[in-house]
Amino acid sequence: MPPRKRADAVRNEQTLLAAAAEVFVRSGVDAPIREIAAEAGVGMGTIYRHFPTRSDLVVAVYRHQVEACAEAGPVLLSTEDSPAAALRKWIDLFVDFLVTKHGLAGAMQSDSSGFASLHAYFLDRLGPVCGSLLDAAAAAGEIRADVRPFELMRGIGNLCIGRDDDPRYDARRLISLLLDGLARQQ
Amino acid sequence: MPPRKRADAVRNEQTLLAAAAEVFVRSGVDAPIREIAAEAGVGMGTIYRHFPTRSDLVVAVYRHQVEACAEAGPVLLSTEDSPAAALRKWIDLFVDFLVTKHGLAGAMQSDSSGFASLHAYFLDRLGPVCGSLLDAAAAAGEIRADVRPFELMRGIGNLCIGRDDDPRYDARRLISLLLDGLARQQ
DNA sequence: AACGATACGGAGCACTGTTCCGCTTTGTCA
DNA sequence: TGACAAAGCGGAACAGTGCTCCGTATCGTT
Numbered sequence: 001m002p003p004r005k006r007a008d009a010v011r012n013e014q015t016l017l018a019a020a021a022e023v024f025v026r027s028g029v030d031a032p033i034r035e036i037a038a039e040a041g042v043g044m045g046t047i048y049r050h051f052p053t054r055s056d057l058v059v060a061v062y063r064h065q066v067e068a069c070a071e072a073g074p075v076l077l078s079t080e081d082s083p084a085a086a087l088r089k090w091i092d093l094f095v096d097f098l099v100t101k102h103g104l105a106g107a108m109q110s111d112s113s114g115f116a117s118l119h120a121y122f123l124d125r126l127g128p129v130c131g132s133l134l135d136a137a138a139a140a141g142e143i144r145a146d147v148r149p150f151e152l153m154r155g156i157g158n159l160c161i162g163r164d165d166d167p168r169y170d171a172r173r174l175i176s177l178l179l180d181g182l183a184r185q186q
Numbered sequence: 187m188p189p190r191k192r193a194d195a196v197r198n199e200q201t202l203l204a205a206a207a208e209v210f211v212r213s214g215v216d217a218p219i220r221e222i223a224a225e226a227g228v229g230m231g232t233i234y235r236h237f238p239t240r241s242d243l244v245v246a247v248y249r250h251q252v253e254a255c256a257e258a259g260p261v262l263l264s265t266e267d268s269p270a271a272a273l274r275k276w277i278d279l280f281v282d283f284l285v286t287k288h289g290l291a292g293a294m295q296s297d298s299s300g301f302a303s304l305h306a307y308f309l310d311r312l313g314p315v316c317g318s319l320l321d322a323a324a325a326a327g328e329i330r331a332d333v334r335p336f337e338l339m340r341g342i343g344n345l346c347i348g349r350d351d352d353p354r355y356d357a358r359r360l361i362s363l364l365l366d367g368l369a370r371q372q
Numbered sequence: 373a374a375c376g377a378t379a380c381g382g383a384g385c386a387c388t389g390t391t392c393c394g395c396t397t398t399g400t401c402a
Numbered sequence: 403t404g405a406c407a408a409a410g411c412g413g414a415a416c417a418g419t420g421c422t423c424c425g426t427a428t429c430g431t432t
Binding site: 005006008009012037042043044045046049 | 409411
């Protein structure tokens with residue numbers, strides 16, 4: 001076994017993952033390396049050492065985001081005032097994550113098998129989390145009970161497609177409307 | 187009506203269309219503007235004047251290629267030794283054209299309606315041409331008679347997807363195999 | 373032939389990806 | 403603890419690209 005990584009290297013890798021996620025949301029997955037380095041407060045060389053290609057970085061952020069999104073579900077459920085509020089906040093995180101997810105297709109040229117496995121991982125991990133949020137909100141009578149995680153996640157995913165630079169299209173607005181529709185009508 | 191274009195401007199536009207088509211095939215639709223300008227023997231400014239954005243250029247080449255491909259069908263049919271030979275040559279042109287077509291999706295970000303209309307134009311214009319080549323070859327007994335233009339064009343189109351830089355995948359080789367299979371087995 | 377109007381070419385600028393190497397930090401071992 | 407490799411870091415420097423701008427050349431008209 002080779003000696004384990006130095007502490008600062010581990011720290012930088014975490015910092016980078018968080019910074020890249022933030023920049024991807026702000027400027028897309030094609031954001032300049034410099035911008036990501038600046039956001040993380042590290043040099044460009046550090047990024048290239050940890051993630052030799054842009055694809056490596058995007059994939060790493062993807063995994064990191066799936067994990068963060070999955071862990072956020074239960075936390076939100078216990079800290080927010082109501083299950084419906086937790087659901088809304090969770091979906092906000094989910095939309096941030098989708099930017100990375102959609103960028104992934106472009107970053108991983110022609111490696112459709114690797115892409116498929118990441119997509120499966122995503123569904124396995126987040127489907128149940130989304131499901132428990134939906135169940136909780138439904139049990140509280142806050143939303144209708146007949147919407148399943150898959151259709152909701154897919155619908156939101158589709159709403160987020162192609163919203164690159166056209167200011168006339170605001171995916172988050174539409175998603176908010178969708179959630180309004182999800183609320184149980186009294 | 188404003189005065190019509192100067193002769194050299196018209197000439198340059200045609201030259202550019204042909205040069206861009208050639209470069210797209212050789213280097214993809216993301217080829218540097220400089221390379222296209224060099225191929226056409228014009229300055230970069232000339233390209234930007236005629237086609238302000240890359241998307242404009244790609245769309246123009248697309249239309250130009252559809253037209254050229256459509257006109258080539260009857261010509262090949264009358265100049266080649268056999269309908270099957272004409273079909274093979276025509277498909278060769280068609281594959282060149284597909285490079286532009288696939289690049290189009292990337293170049294036209296989020297303008298799916300414009301893309302759809304171009305796609306319809308493509309089918310309307312080339313379907314019949316491909317059909318007449320197929321019919322002629324079938325009538326000559328050179329190929330089986332139960333393959334329709336749409337499925338052939340679509341099949342070839344799909345074979346050309348994702349062959350960007352992986353040297354292990356050669357779309358033209360597979361297409362050639364497909365055409366061998368199309369030949370009437372004696 | 374002369375003279376706008378139109379179009380051309382490409383130098384120049386801004387921005388980005390990627391490499392490379394001198395310097396700093398870390399972990400270890402006496 | 404102090405010293406010293408090794409691991410890691412930062413960012414200057416280089417190369418390639420998109421796009422603009424304007425002096426120059428060409429065209430069409432009178």
